[in-house]
Amino acid sequence: MTEQVLAAVRTGPGKMEMREFPMPDIPEDAALLKMEVAGICGTDVKLFKSPPNIAPTIMGHENIGYIAKAGREFTRRKGFKEGDLVFVEHYVMCGKCQWCHQGQYRHCENTDWRNNPDGIRYGYTSAERAPHLWGGFAQYVYLPWNAVVHRVPKGVTPELAGLVTPMANGVEWSLFDAGVGYNSTVLIQGPGQQGLSQTVVCKQAGASLIIVTGTSKDAARLEVAKTLGADYVIDVQKEDPLQRIMEITGGKGVDISLDCTAGAGTIPILLGVEALKRKAGTILVQGEMKEFPNFPLEKVTTKAITIKSARGHSYLACELALEQIASNRFPLEKITTHRFGLKDADLAIKSVGGQGVPDVIHASLMPWM
Numbered sequence: 001m002t003e004q005v006l007a008a009v010r011t012g013p014g015k016m017e018m019r020e021f022p023m024p025d026i027p028e029d030a031a032l033l034k035m036e037v038a039g040i041c042g043t044d045v046k047l048f049k050s051p052p053n054i055a056p057t058i059m060g061h062e063n064i065g066y067i068a069k070a071g072r073e074f075t076r077r078k079g080f081k082e083g084d085l086v087f088v089e090h091y092v093m094c095g096k097c098q099w100c101h102q103g104q105y106r107h108c109e110n111t112d113w114r115n116n117p118d119g120i121r122y123g124y125t126s127a128e129r130a131p132h133l134w135g136g137f138a139q140y141v142y143l144p145w146n147a148v149v150h151r152v153p154k155g156v157t158p159e160l161a162g163l164v165t166p167m168a169n170g171v172e173w174s175l176f177d178a179g180v181g182y183n184s185t186v187l188i189q190g191p192g193q194q195g196l197s198q199t200v201v202c203k204q205a206g207a208s209l210i211i212v213t214g215t216s217k218d219a220a221r222l223e224v225a226k227t228l229g230a231d232y233v234i235d236v237q238k239e240d241p242l243q244r245i246m247e248i249t250g251g252k253g254v255d256i257s258l259d260c261t262a263g264a265g266t267i268p269i270l271l272g273v274e275a276l277k278r279k280a281g282t283i284l285v286q287g288e289m290k291e292f293p294n295f296p297l298e299k300v301t302t303k304a305i306t307i308k309s310a311r312g313h314s315y316l317a318c319e320l321a322l323e324q325i326a327s328n329r330f331p332l333e334k335i336t337t338h339r340f341g342l343k344d345a346d347l348a349i350k351s352v353g354g355q356g357v358p359d360v361i362h363a364s365l366m367p368w369m
Contacts, residue, residue: 006367007138008345009127010057014049016346019056021138024131028071029145031080033088036158037064038136039165039336040363041193042262044123045353048346052113052124059345060136060365061090061123062165064158068140080149087164088141089148089318092120105148106312120144137345139367150318153326159336159364160325163197166335166362167321168313170197175205176317177308178256178284182206185254187245187275188230189213189268191221193335193362195260196228200330203229211248213241213271220359224334245275253277259285259310266292279304286310336362341369 004020011017026032039062047059067084075081093105100108109116113124122141125134133142143149152161174180184207188195191214202210212225213234222233232248234241245254257272265287272283273296283305300307313321325332338360340348348363350356 005133005138005140006342007058008342010048010051010059013051018343021132024133024142026069026071029073031070031074031143032068033065033141033143034068035063035065035136035139035141035367037162038062038365039162040348040352040365041166044349048349055126055128058127058135058138059123062162063088063122063136063141064161078149085152087150087152087161090122091148093146093148095146103315137365150322153322156326160332162364163325163332163336163362164318164321166193166197167324168317169194170201171317171320172313173284173310174198174201174258178258178282180205180207180256183208184256185209185249187211187254187257188260190260191218191225192260196225196335198258198260199225199228199230204324211245221361227334228330241271242274255281257283273299273305276303276305282306282308284308284310336364339364339366339369342367
């Protein structure tokens with residue numbers, strides 16, 4: 001009888017059911033990952049509530065596990081053998097296009113789930129596509145030759161390694177994109193796992209002032225932000241954030257504004273534009289609003305503001321994130337707050353979205369728990 005793999009499958013908006021899939025054959029250039037932790041973030045909340053398509057999908061794009069089986073060619077090409085603890089990026093690149101050759105495979109057409117129906121990305125690809133195991137909400141995940149795999153440093157637990165994706169986004173967005181560095185003054189809007197990761201990275205990079213904003217329901221997260229290096233936190237429901245930012249900066253404003261909010265609409269962008277210094281500040285945005293009525297273009301141009309878009313992470317960002325986690329310089333266990341079993345995948349997602357278990361920041365879905 002063929003061995004089966006248990007997985008939590010999204011079958012529609014807000015709907016999850018347990019299904020079994022056949023254990024795949026592993027060719028010489030592929031591998032099989034035994035899942036330990038699938039991290040859950042705000043993207044999962046959005047994709048669960050409003051799926052991008054109707055296909056049954058095994059979610060989970062922040063995946064940590066042990067190589068359970070590795071083909072000889074996979075080991076020769078990638079250097080990973082059975083028993084290694086690894087982090088798998090959600091991008092499955094083509095390996096031959098311009099972007100892949102530049103090391104920017106996040107822009108590769110093969111990973112473009114929005115426009116390419118044949119694209120492959122962990123947590124996004126239909127479970128109907130053989131060999132089916134394209135997401136971390138499962139006991140095992142299939143790794144083809146073009147999977148992007150990183151070694152987890154010794155001493156780092158699978159649960160802490162589950163923070164690689166938000167931490168890598170922190171490196172990519174604040175350091176590489178926005179240019180945070182020594183003596184930078186930074187506004188981070190939103191104290192979720194993304195904003196807290198940005199806080200750690202900005203502090204490590206030498207920022208002299210870090211301000212983190214949130215709402216009253218974020219009280220516990222704002223306390224964590226202070227523990228991780230924020231100099232000031234602002235409850236935007238209790239204080240005028242712009243007035244407070246100007247008080248803190250002596251009327252100068254900040255060098256950089258990082259939008260790490262979810263579902264806050266145009267407000268973080270407008271606040272960022274106002275809170276930036278008089279000239280040549282940088283604002284990083286990650287929202288996907290289709291329209292922005294009355295966008296303050298004149299103020300953006302007269303203040304010479306640079307706008308950058310936050311789009312995923314690079315290989316180097318992931319490597320630096322793993323090194324950051326392994327350094328033990330920050331109490332990152334305060335970000336990864338809760339564990340859930342596979343059968344509670346829907347509760348885990350809802351909890352990250354603030355509608356299940358209270359005070360969840362980053363959830364670890366553990367398929368064998």
